[in-house]
Amino acid sequence: MKYLLAILLLIFTSCGSGEEKTNIEPQTTLKVALAYKPRSFDPHKHTDSSTLAVTKQIYSNLFSLSETGEIVPELVESYEIKEDGAIIFKLKKGILFHDGKEMKAEDVKRSLERNLKIPVSKVLVEAIDKIKILDEYTLEIIQSNSPSILLHNLAHSSTAIVKENSVGDNEINLVGTGAFRIKDWTISEKVILERFEDYYEEKAKMEEVIFQTIPETSNRLIALETGEIDIAYDISSNDLKGINKNKNLKVINKTSLGSDFVTINTQKITDKRVRQAIEYAVNKKAIVDTVYEGYSSVPKSILSPNVFGYDDSIEGREYNIEKAKILLKEAGIKNLNLGLWIYDEPSRQQMAQIIQANLKEIGIDVEINVLEVSSFLQYTGMGEHDMLIGLWYVSTGDADYGYYPLLHSSSLGAVGNRSFYKNSDVDFLLDQARKTTSNVLRKENYKKVQEIIYDEVPLFPIAYKNYIIGLQKNVEGFIFNPNGNHILSKVYIKKPE
Structure with a gap:
């Protein structure tokens, strides 16, 4: 009788194990490898590709740039260019910052004025002479340059809309309206973002994104091959053949x-x-x-x-x-x-x-x-x-x-x-x-x-x-951006069949 019970227990245990394998929980964390450590969470102060690759997930712009180079409204509902070159922007309603407060015209005004005070990003907005608030969601920018230039510049990730919140006597915390918000940004080689549940568009597919700095190209490739990471930026062209031969990997290779x-x-x-x-x-x-x-x-x-x-x-x-x-x-x-x-x-x-x-x-x-x-x-x-x-x-x-x-x-x-x-x-x-x-x-x-x-x-x-990006074969929804600030909110990990 003991032997019969042991056999039955073994059968049921085996069946249970098989069922667990077929019901794998979906992956909720996306791991991305960067070549260089992001310099800070402040997009206005830095234009390096690693910093902006991260901050683009946290902050949104008034406009974005399509793969074909066209200006696409992002936080803006509509805009009008006046004869004198001034531009009227009507903002989308109901967009929340990560602190839960709604974004309004006054927030956009303060963010652009902050750009004007910072040398790195000032070059993008220095044509702005005055910003007028017309109503809670509408503002007019009086500016001296070709309107086309300013519209393009407002698509640059260093002109993202940020909001300053004081968290201490001398410390400022920035919040954005992006699909992810900061969970952990320390001096380590990792930056962890978490999904912002009240994102104004469809919320991100992944609960977390971890950006890990792996300076050596060969080590980024190894991390990709071993499954330690899901996406590797700045893959060397020397490593393309290796990726193409690996049935578990795929590559994006496009002109930037x-x-x-x-x-x-x-x-x-x-x-x-x-x-x-x-x-x-x-x-x-x-x-x-x-x-x-x-x-x-x-x-x-x-x-x-x-x-x-x-x-x-x-x-x-x-x-x-x-x-x-x-x-x-x-x-x-x-x-x-x-x-x-x-x-x-x-x-x-x-x-x-x-x-x-x-x-x-x-x-x-x-x-x-x-x-x-x-x-x-x-x-x-x-x-x-x-x-x-x-x-x-x-x-x-x-x-x-x-x-x-x-x-x-x-x-x-x-x-x-x-x-x-x-x-x-x-x-x-x-x-x-x-x-x-x-x-x-x-x-x-x-x-x-x-x-x-x-x-x-x-x-x-x-x-x-060229941007050469290595990805696990099961990574779906990656949105390539020719300016390098790729969009990760639509990315998800396809469950194995």
């Missing part, structure tokens, strides 16, 4: 609004012939083929083709060692020693090594200086470098954000102009492009800017940046 480029400090390398020689000597195709394994293209401009103001007729400087040597000879330069600054990332090191070898051929010795990202930004913002390899996302989809921060004399240093380039003609063209309401004139101005930059070479493009 960004480009890699070399910035030359014009205060240190003052002769444009030397700067031209440097560009002639850099084999951009070799970089694209080697570093990106052909998953990119050699650009003519730092603007990608899907950015307003891009001109396909502009000239590009092709690899030509002999021309480079002639220019250096004309400039009377022999045995030049330069420092090339990069932040610590494998593709940057590969690019730097190729550039180092290229410039060696024309008698320029290059020392590669590798820094952690925050140090890189700090010291290059102070002008310590001779050259650097930069990456800039024209996240607004408009040439103004591509050229103004990087080339205008008012943006010298940490704001973006790390070439410390000053040219009154460029300043005038960029200022005029901001003031006119004619997109035709704006395009003409941007074309002239590109022609000047081609001649004076404060910076030059290397490659268009």
Whole structure:
């Protein structure tokens, strides 16, 4: 009888175990790996891709940018552009901040005024002269630039609508209206967000999102392969083949609004012939083929083709060692020693090594200086470098954000102009492009800017940046955004069949 009971118990236990396997609980936490640690939860103070990848989930914008570069209302119900360039915004009603208070016109006004006080994001909204509250949900922005520029800039994640709440004598807590809110943001390598149950659109599919910093590309791939994470940002093109061969993984590989480029400090390398020689000597195709394994293209401009103001007729400087040597000879330069600054990332090191070898051929010795990202930004913002390899996302989809921060004399240093380039003609063209309401004139101005930059070479493009994102095969609902601030509220993990 004992043996019969034991057998029956074993049968029932086995049946119960099988039933448990077929009724797997849905995964409620999404794990995302970033290449760099987010710098803070304040989108107004930082424009780096890791910070904004996280803050985009917490805060919403008045507008967003579609994959095709079109402006799409987000917090705005409708808007009207007046003849004088002023814009009237009617906000959606019933949108709650994470503190439970409804967002109203006064909140938007304060958020934009906060942007105006912070140098990093001021460049996006400095055209605003005055903000008038028309009623609880309607405001009018009096501004001096082309309305098109401001609309595009309001889609940048650094102009997200934030609300300041005091939590102590000297401490400010920011709240947003996004699909997720902050659960734990400490000095560790993880940021944990939790679903905001009162989100104004369909609430997020996942209860939690954990952003984990894994600096090494190979380690991000390993974490993806072992199932430690669900999504890995900034996958190297060298790892694409491995992902494609893994039946449990899939990849998104799309063109972004960004480009890699070399910035030359014009205060240190003052002769444009030397700067031209440097560009002639850099084999951009070799970089694209080697570093990106052909998953990119050699650009003519730092603007990608899907950015307003891009001109396909502009000239590009092709690899030509002999021309480079002639220019250096004309400039009377022999045995030049330069420092090339990069932040610590494998593709940057590969690019730097190729550039180092290229410039060696024309008698320029290059020392590669590798820094952690925050140090890189700090010291290059102070002008310590001779050259650097930069990456800039024209996240607004408009040439103004591509050229103004990087080339205008008012943006010298940490704001973006790390070439410390000053040219009154460029300043005038960029200022005029901001003031006119004619997109035709704006395009003409941007074309002239590109022609000047081609001649004076404060910076030059290397490659268009592709976003390569690795995902588990069962990750569904991921919304790609060409500015890098991908949307995670629709993501869910498909249950195994």
